[in-house]
Amino acid sequence: MRFFFTIYVALRALRRNKMRSILTALGIIIGVGAVIVMVSIGDGSEAQIEAQIAALGQNIILVYAGSATSGGARTGYGGAGNLSIPDALAMKNEVRDVIAVSPEIRGNSQVLANGLNWATRIMGESEDYLDMRQWPLSEGAMFTEQEVRTSAKVCVIGKTIVTNLFPDGDPVGKTLRIRNMPFKILGVLVPKGFSLQGTDQDDMVMIPYTSAMKRFSRQTFLPFVNVQADDSEHMAVAEQDISNLMRDRHHINEGRDDDFTVRDQQEIADAAAATTATMRYLLLAVACVSLIVGGIGIMNIMLVSVTERTREIGIRMAVGAHGSDIRMQFLIEAVVLSLMGGLLGILMGVSGSKFLSWYNHWPTLISTVAIVSAVIFSGAVGICFGYYPASKAAKLDPIEALRYE
Amino acid sequence: MSSVIKLENIHKVYDSGEVKVHAVRGVSIEMQKGEFVALMGASGSGKSTLMNLLGCLDRPTEGRYLLDGIDVSNLNRNELADIRNKKLGFVFQGFNLLSRTTALENTELPMLYGKRGTSRRQMRERAMNCLKIVGLGNRADHFPSQLSGGQQQRAAIARGLVNEPQVLLADEPTGNLDSRTSIEVMGVFQRLNQEGITILMVTHELDIARYCKRNIILRDGELVNDIQVPDRLIADDEIRRLQEAEAAAKLTK
Numbered sequence: 001m002r003f004f005f006t007i008y009v010a011l012r013a014l015r016r017n018k019m020r021s022i023l024t025a026l027g028i029i030i031g032v033g034a035v036i037v038m039v040s041i042g043d044g045s046e047a048q049i050e051a052q053i054a055a056l057g058q059n060i061i062l063v064y065a066g067s068a069t070s071g072g073a074r075t076g077y078g079g080a081g082n083l084s085i086p087d088a089l090a091m092k093n094e095v096r097d098v099i100a101v102s103p104e105i106r107g108n109s110q111v112l113a114n115g116l117n118w119a120t121r122i123m124g125e126s127e128d129y130l131d132m133r134q135w136p137l138s139e140g141a142m143f144t145e146q147e148v149r150t151s152a153k154v155c156v157i158g159k160t161i162v163t164n165l166f167p168d169g170d171p172v173g174k175t176l177r178i179r180n181m182p183f184k185i186l187g188v189l190v191p192k193g194f195s196l197q198g199t200d201q202d203d204m205v206m207i208p209y210t211s212a213m214k215r216f217s218r219q220t221f222l223p224f225v226n227v228q229a230d231d232s233e234h235m236a237v238a239e240q241d242i243s244n245l246m247r248d249r250h251h252i253n254e255g256r257d258d259d260f261t262v263r264d265q266q267e268i269a270d271a272a273a274a275t276t277a278t279m280r281y282l283l284l285a286v287a288c289v290s291l292i293v294g295g296i297g298i299m300n301i302m303l304v305s306v307t308e309r310t311r312e313i314g315i316r317m318a319v320g321a322h323g324s325d326i327r328m329q330f331l332i333e334a335v336v337l338s339l340m341g342g343l344l345g346i347l348m349g350v351s352g353s354k355f356l357s358w359y360n361h362w363p364t365l366i367s368t369v370a371i372v373s374a375v376i377f378s379g380a381v382g383i384c385f386g387y388y389p390a391s392k393a394a395k396l397d398p399i400e401a402l403r404y405e
Numbered sequence: 406m407s408s409v410i411k412l413e414n415i416h417k418v419y420d421s422g423e424v425k426v427h428a429v430r431g432v433s434i435e436m437q438k439g440e441f442v443a444l445m446g447a448s449g450s451g452k453s454t455l456m457n458l459l460g461c462l463d464r465p466t467e468g469r470y471l472l473d474g475i476d477v478s479n480l481n482r483n484e485l486a487d488i489r490n491k492k493l494g495f496v497f498q499g500f501n502l503l504s505r506t507t508a509l510e511n512t513e514l515p516m517l518y519g520k521r522g523t524s525r526r527q528m529r530e531r532a533m534n535c536l537k538i539v540g541l542g543n544r545a546d547h548f549p550s551q552l553s554g555g556q557q558q559r560a561a562i563a564r565g566l567v568n569e570p571q572v573l574l575a576d577e578p579t580g581n582l583d584s585r586t587s588i589e590v591m592g593v594f595q596r597l598n599q600e601g602i603t604i605l606m607v608t609h610e611l612d613i614a615r616y617c618k619r620n621i622i623l624r625d626g627e628l629v630n631d632i633q634v635p636d637r638l639i640a641d642d643e644i645r646r647l648q649e650a651e652a653a654a655k656l657t658k
Binding site: 312 | 460463482497505506514564
């Protein structure tokens, strides 16, 4: 097989018909480009979702108090008032795989400072909360165990509070009033942005949960407790152990329902994964359709090209070309066309996704897998859709072909 | 001297379903090295069919065809292609050059499908040489559209020569040319023949046939006449005579 020479002939034929070659490859160019853009957007948002899920904290288990019924109205999770601070401490001290707990109390309040005021979320947490959520401070420090134990009037605040109450900056060491009670600001949290549900995670004031219970909710029970396990492998065991411990502490007999609920964030991660999987199947379908359409375009033009160049084929055969030489020539033309389309498509896709992330601030992630498979598939499309026209050319009778007008 | 071409009782029957067309009926021809033969006949005489057989583009239904001592009657498609490439040079009525391809590259074409191991430079040199032989050395990088009919046909002849064939087969080589250019092309053939190249051409023009050494006449698929040309025309003389006539008519200086 005079392979390299045949490649040379094919390339020359394509060069002679530049415009047509480009238009033919356009189907593949757009198909591959679109797939790469969509995959990079998909991967980018998936990476963002993963980062947000990770930011919720690693190996976090949530223990909710049960619901209570009062006058026919049921309270929902956390309303039963049967989850206590000793329960939370027992989880930390008695369950082997638990490394940290943070009882949580949430409320809303108007906060004042600098003569300005702002309605925000008040979160009562333990000193471990920031480590559990992997949430660092940009300045200052978190309150200590000592301050939690003494229900100290201290807080750390989110970026949104700084913006709205301390426009001049530098809030650490200053005082902030919550329901007329002065709280000393110990630190400012690194901005986290919006959560998956769309709430501004930086719009809040964090105080020791003990302070929140004593000074605001005036309750002795907890709606829920954040628990952190030491390893993702131990999550199931830890959840089971917590469950057993709580049943034991709440004296729940065999066969009766729990008066609490243990959940983890696996469900959120699963939901996100399912969304991405659906998106991937859609992308795959789009990719297949566009490559087939592009391939048909190539087959169409190759058929035209074979007819148009019947005489050339006749001449080549007359001077000694085998059928296989002719087939190879047209096949290589088709493959070069589609590969060229693939490469231009990659170029277009990569620059397209760069543009989108620059212009729309969408997170994009260029996928090497998408690029490699784009090259492989466009080559394969060239072979599949080029084979029929090429074989047709190879089977021509030289006498007929030479006589063709 | 061994025969370059030896046809033994060649028959060709086209079977298109119901009607059988007996295009060639038992033709035997022998050609020696250095001959210059015109194959003549009216249309439908079977000369094109015979030419396709001689050109190894088609296989005879019956009979034997020895080309340079090789029996090519029963070779398959690829073997025939290789024989065409090695032993034959083709010149067509419609020139059949690849458009948008230079004269030089057109001339190289048969070598590209030939035996391996010829370097690009050798190909260039051989093609260039052949173009010089036909007097197109200064037009090597011209495209067919930039060449006159006579020049195109000469490029085609160069292509036919490039693989040093045993026989140069020309199918109505002057059919698309005016009379003067026809004589010029015949001059090229005569010069090549003087240098020892065997030429077989098909023509229906009697005056063109008179430039050849031997005429073979076909009628209804049978060989009816095979003569040596007695009063052979010499192209160079004819051109000179033409120039004188043109000068006399004040067409040229």
